Amino acid sequence: MSIESILVIGGGLAGFTVAQNLRARGYAGALSIIDPAGIPYDRPPLSKAYLLGQKDTAGIALAPAEWYAEHRVELIRGTVRKLDTEYLGVELADGRRVHADRLVLATGGSPRPLPIPGGDLETVLALRNKEDADVLREKTTPGMRLVIVGAGLIGAEVASSARTLGAEVTLIDPVDPPLVPAVGQALARRLHAMHLDAGITLVHGTPVDISKTTHGHSLILDDGRSIDCDEVLVGIGIVPNTALAQAAGLETENGMLVDENQRTSNPLIYAVGDMARTRNPDGSLERRGEHWEYAMNTGATAAAAILEQELPVHGASWFWSDRHGTHVEGVGDMNGVGATVLRLAGEDPIAAFHLAEDGRMLGAASIDGGLTIRAARRIIDRGIIVPPESLADPGIALKKLAR
Ligand SMILES: Cc1cc2nc3c(=O)[nH]c(=O)nc-3n(C[C@H](O)[C@H](O)[C@H](O)COP(=O)(O)OP(=O)(O)OC[C@H]3O[C@@H](n4cnc5c(N)ncnc54)[C@H](O)[C@@H]3O)c2cc1C
CATH class of the missing domain: 3.30.390.30 (FAD/NAD-linked reductase, C-terminal dimerisation domain)
Structure with a gap:
C-alpha cells in the first residue's frame, strides 16, 4: 500500500530532519509537523550565541518559513495530548484530530528536575527551549548572582555565557571533574579548570534544598554549606518525552524503544532523536544519544526506512561543545x-x-x-x-x- 500521509510529532532537529529527508528522497505525499513552537529551530545556540545575543530567532531557525511552503511541509502549531494507535493519528490539546499513514515521534526530552525540596519551585530555571533562553537572557545582567547546578555540557556552556554577560557564576557538581565519561579524565580536568580561570566559583557538592528568599534563592548543600544567589539554573540532563507513547501502549524503557530502522513496537510508528533508544536484535539496549548529530542521523534513517530505501550508514557518534x-x-x-x-x-x-x-x-x-x-x-x-x-x-x- 502506498503511503499518502506522514505526520511528525515534534519539530526539533530530529523531526525536521525526517521531513527534510523524506522530501529529498522523493516522497511526494502529505507531510506535516506538529509542534507548539511553530517554525523548527536549532537548540545548541540557546546556551551559546542566542543566549549571548549574537543570534536572533531567525538566526537559529532550521529553515526559513519559505522552505516549508516550497517543500509542501505543513506546520501545525499545537501540542499532541493523545496518540491513537488504532486510528493511527493524534489528538491535539485543542481537540483537533489528525490522521496519517505513518507517524514519527520526535518529542525530544524535558529537563530532569532536581529531586530535592525546592527543586520544583517555579522560579528555578532550566534551559531546553527558546522561551527558557529568553528568560535566562533577561535575568543574566552584569553582577547578578547565578548558581548553576550541574556542570555537564549545558551547565558548563551556560556558565561560560553568563560569565561573558557579566554574571557572578557559581557552578555546583557532585563529581570532580565532571564530563570524564565524555572526554576522559585529563581533558575533563583541563576543561573544568577553565571555569576557575574565567572567574567562576566551583563548588564540589550536592544541593539538598532550595528555597526562595526576599531577594532570590538560597541553596543548602549536603555538607551544610549554604549559598545565596539571585537565580538558580538546574542542568542535570533530560528525561525523554515518552508519556504519549507509554499511554498508547508502545514499548518504552528510559526512551522510546526502536529497532535499527527507528521503528517502534508498532510497525507504522517511528521514533527519532533524544527520545528514542535503540534495542538491538539480541534485546540489549543502547544508551540514548542526546546529541545534535544523533538527532539528524536518526531522522535520516527513519525517512529512508519509511520509504523502504537503503538505510544511510552513520559513523561513530559525535558531539561538540563550546565554552570559554x-x-x-x-x-x-x-x-x-x-x-x-x-x-x-x-x-x-x-x-x-x-x-x-x-x-x-x-x-x-x-x-x-x-x-x-x-x-x-x-x-x-x-x-x-x-x-x-x-x-x-x-x-x-x-x-x-x-x-
Ligand atoms: C541548550 C542546549 C544546547 C545544546 N548544545 C549542544 C551541542 O553543543 N552539541 C550537541 O551535540 N548537542 C547539543 N544539544 C543537544 C541537541 O540540541 C539535542 O540533542 C537535539 O535538539 C535533539 O533534537 P530532538 O528533535 O530529538 O529534540 P528537541 O530538539 O527537544 O525537539 C523536540 C520537539 O518536540 C516538541 N514536543 C514535545 N512534546 C510534544 C507534543 N506532545 N506535541 C507536539 N510537540 C511536542 C518540543 O516542543 C520540541 O520542539 C543541546 C541542547 C540544548 C537544549
Whole structure:
C-alpha cells in the first residue's frame, strides 16, 4: 500500500530532519509537523550565541518559513495530548484530530528536575527551549548572582555565557571533574579548570534544598554549606518525552524503544532523536544519544526506512561543545575496557584517544582539535590500528595516520 500521509510529532532537529529527508528522497505525499513552537529551530545556540545575543530567532531557525511552503511541509502549531494507535493519528490539546499513514515521534526530552525540596519551585530555571533562553537572557545582567547546578555540557556552556554577560557564576557538581565519561579524565580536568580561570566559583557538592528568599534563592548543600544567589539554573540532563507513547501502549524503557530502522513496537510508528533508544536484535539496549548529530542521523534513517530505501550508514557518534572560547569535540566511546593515550601541547592535554586492548581506537576527544576528531572518527570507523606513540606525538597530523 502506498503511503499518502506522514505526520511528525515534534519539530526539533530530529523531526525536521525526517521531513527534510523524506522530501529529498522523493516522497511526494502529505507531510506535516506538529509542534507548539511553530517554525523548527536549532537548540545548541540557546546556551551559546542566542543566549549571548549574537543570534536572533531567525538566526537559529532550521529553515526559513519559505522552505516549508516550497517543500509542501505543513506546520501545525499545537501540542499532541493523545496518540491513537488504532486510528493511527493524534489528538491535539485543542481537540483537533489528525490522521496519517505513518507517524514519527520526535518529542525530544524535558529537563530532569532536581529531586530535592525546592527543586520544583517555579522560579528555578532550566534551559531546553527558546522561551527558557529568553528568560535566562533577561535575568543574566552584569553582577547578578547565578548558581548553576550541574556542570555537564549545558551547565558548563551556560556558565561560560553568563560569565561573558557579566554574571557572578557559581557552578555546583557532585563529581570532580565532571564530563570524564565524555572526554576522559585529563581533558575533563583541563576543561573544568577553565571555569576557575574565567572567574567562576566551583563548588564540589550536592544541593539538598532550595528555597526562595526576599531577594532570590538560597541553596543548602549536603555538607551544610549554604549559598545565596539571585537565580538558580538546574542542568542535570533530560528525561525523554515518552508519556504519549507509554499511554498508547508502545514499548518504552528510559526512551522510546526502536529497532535499527527507528521503528517502534508498532510497525507504522517511528521514533527519532533524544527520545528514542535503540534495542538491538539480541534485546540489549543502547544508551540514548542526546546529541545534535544523533538527532539528524536518526531522522535520516527513519525517512529512508519509511520509504523502504537503503538505510544511510552513520559513523561513530559525535558531539561538540563550546565554552570559554574553546571548542570541544568527542567521538565514539571513551569508557570501554582499554587504555587512554594523551596528546599534549606543552603540559596541556589537547586530545585523548581511548584504545581497546587489541589496539583498536574506541573513542577520542579533543580541545580545539576538530580535524583531529574527524581523523579519529575515520580511524574508529575503519578499524585502523595506529601505534600509541604516533597518537601521542603532537607533531604528527592525525589525518596522516587515518589512511
Ligand atoms: C541548550 C542546549 C544546547 C545544546 N548544545 C549542544 C551541542 O553543543 N552539541 C550537541 O551535540 N548537542 C547539543 N544539544 C543537544 C541537541 O540540541 C539535542 O540533542 C537535539 O535538539 C535533539 O533534537 P530532538 O528533535 O530529538 O529534540 P528537541 O530538539 O527537544 O525537539 C523536540 C520537539 O518536540 C516538541 N514536543 C514535545 N512534546 C510534544 C507534543 N506532545 N506535541 C507536539 N510537540 C511536542 C518540543 O516542543 C520540541 O520542539 C543541546 C541542547 C540544548 C537544549
